Amino acid sequence: MQITDFNDFLLAARAQDEPQRLLLVFAARELPLNHTPGQKKRFEAGQGGALAPVMCVDKAVDELPDFATLARESQQTGQPWDVAFVAALPGIDGALPTAPDVERALKMMIDAVHRGAIERFLAFDADGKVLRLT
Template sequence: MQTTTTLSSFDDFLAAARAQPESQRLLFVFGVAELPQTHSPGQEKRFREGRGGALSPVMCVDKAITELADFSALAQESQSTGQPWDVVFAAALAGPSGREPSDAEVEQALRSMIGAVHRSAVERFIAFDRDGHALHFS
């Protein structure tokens, strides 16, 4: 997905995906903040203050744009799993030659996203908090 707009909310993300000329599949990886097993006292302090920790992927899903009206629909569906999460990473995947991405392409993209979250290499995704506000990592 290409856009020159700054995305500050989930609604912005959906609007940008819907505006693309190619058919898009929306990809989501949900993560939970955890304190690493081997951590320093400073890391623990920052984590307790809500400013640190490591993100671990806990679930993922893909959606057609038509399957998702807004963030609350995604949040409600995620709550039905019973799996807690702190952040959701999102991306849009376009299929080649104007067609929707195949199931295999979607699966590979989700695996790639999960690996990126494990490595903390999330700069190419947009991230949202539990209220649908865009997060910026530094």
């Protein structure tokens, strides 16, 4: 299955043999503290910058019917974001992952986003479309 948007990701997660816990780390573009004038100019033009985690959440697949629901929930926080990094944490023997496992996985995701080690995650824009980040 080719994933082109967040709803495709939800379908793929629902199709797994084991129950999935969805892990989401939302990040906002920011200008690095020690930026160059060129970086500042590109950032102001809507390009470049760094991605900083601003919030995270985990959801069981059945708690999230579609991207529109996720977008509404995120807007209610008042925290703007530009990219949602997502992963699915599988359960074992029909049981969802434990709370400590979920917390540990979210912390690892947040750390990875801070370091720019995002290749293991799917990334979606604020419209729920897949992003190809380089």
